[in-house]
Amino acid sequence: MPEFPQLAFVLVQSLLIHEHTDEQRRQSLELRLRANSIWRNPPVVSPFQDDSQRYLVLEGANRVTALEQMGYPHALVQIIEQDDPGLSLQTWNHVVWSLSPLRFLAAIRDVPGLHLAPLHESDPQPGLEGEYGLAIVQSSKGRRYIVGCQATDLETRIGLLNALVDTYQSRAYLDRTSTLETHLLSKYYPSLSGLVIFPNFKIFDLMRVADQGCLLPTGITRFAVSPRALHLNYPLEELAADKPIDGKNAALKKWIQERIAHKGVRYYAEPIYLFDA
């Protein structure tokens, strides 16, 4: 096996999420966890580059929040360093559909602090920082607008980014996509409202966001982690146990070695489709 994911127990209170959680999903996840008594897929975290011993949750905010709500002291996570070549961060865009295109744009214009302006080629890319736009919206007819705001501070800008998503997420259907052009989507979405293109983030941006206690809209960051640990199925009672973390990590190491010795671990180098996610 060419590489192996780094798995470890960490304190739940040392984990900082960077995106809103989905309350419905968290509740059903909590029920599943209690029913199955196993920790299936470890959240992916990256250590802060300071001496705070904190970790940014890159993926698995609902799982981490569920553990927190259940009062668990420790989480079993996959740790990856910020500069690991196996880590990359992309952004999901939102395809919005079943809301009239006019109402879709009007709702965004109606958010106090936000405005829409036609996008010019010379316009800077949207971003979380400074005076630039927050996102790009493309109408169902392909017209592009920059979603602008006057605010320059991170907290207000992230609040407005959430307000932008709030304009459609409860009134329309949305899918995540990496596509940047509505003309590629219209044949799949006959009632297309438009496309929202979010800024490209860096992990450092997300650490700043989490550090300030701000949260991005749910599910717009997209991490590729190579290799990714899946279907760990570790006993949940081990996460809950009132034992020192060092002892839990020693037991985890032994458990992994036994799984490897019994051929219970398999590496897939190629892309996969899981049919029981």
Next chain:
Amino acid sequence: VNPSLPQLEILELEALLVHEWYDQQRTQPLSQRLLKSGVLRNPPIVTPAQDDSGCYIVLDGANRVATLRLLQYPHILAQVIQPADPGLRLRTWNHVILDTLPGDLVTSLHEVPGLSLSSSEETYITLPSQREVGLGIIQTMDGKVYALSAPEGGLQRRVEMLNAVVNCYQHIARLDRTSLNEIAPLRPLFPELSALMIFPKFDILELIRLASNGWLLPPGISRTMVSPRALHVNLPLSELASPRSLADKNAALQAMIHQRSQQGQLQFYAEPTVFFDE
């Protein structure tokens, strides 16, 4: 937007041709695991034979195919990939030879009729070519490297000789497999390491020809990578065993895939993954 879903089909079991011997030691526990779980978890990978026979060549999953045959199932779920599909790549697993002395191994190999061993102190040597056929390279723990070859005799002869080589050492040693082509990194992983057998590569047309003619490779040396690979389909065995027609079963399979897709149960991972529940 994710790439297309893998092509999954239920096929007649008797239409499948394997290209490698199955591992008898693995079929017994596999059949017990299959029956206990009640599902076929991962579909074997097959490619259509390049003739009008309607047969498929099993690229990955010979033991699953053998197990379902032993259990007398009429049908099997498979992932079908075309030979020219850019998502299909063939690699080779090499044998890590354990629990025997390098000297004993070499002595045994010398006794294989028709096999030539040329030794070298160089770490990297190439397989013999031209009038001889290269069968592999053996690197031993005592720093020797041997090129294994036999007189030219075509693909069939090459496969026969490979089987003779593997049969020779599998009775005096314990085997593991690796994708590595060098013995040095294996030393810390296997304290009982004796040698590394590096196998030659076969292309897809050679594998199809082997299977179509019933010339079988030693078990588990060909390594098929398909992109994307379908995993954890968990098709109930009762569905494969039922007396319904193949067309009905395939219609039900497509409906199941559609339903799982609608329920968000299909997840694509572009990056390499490590599963801990194999």
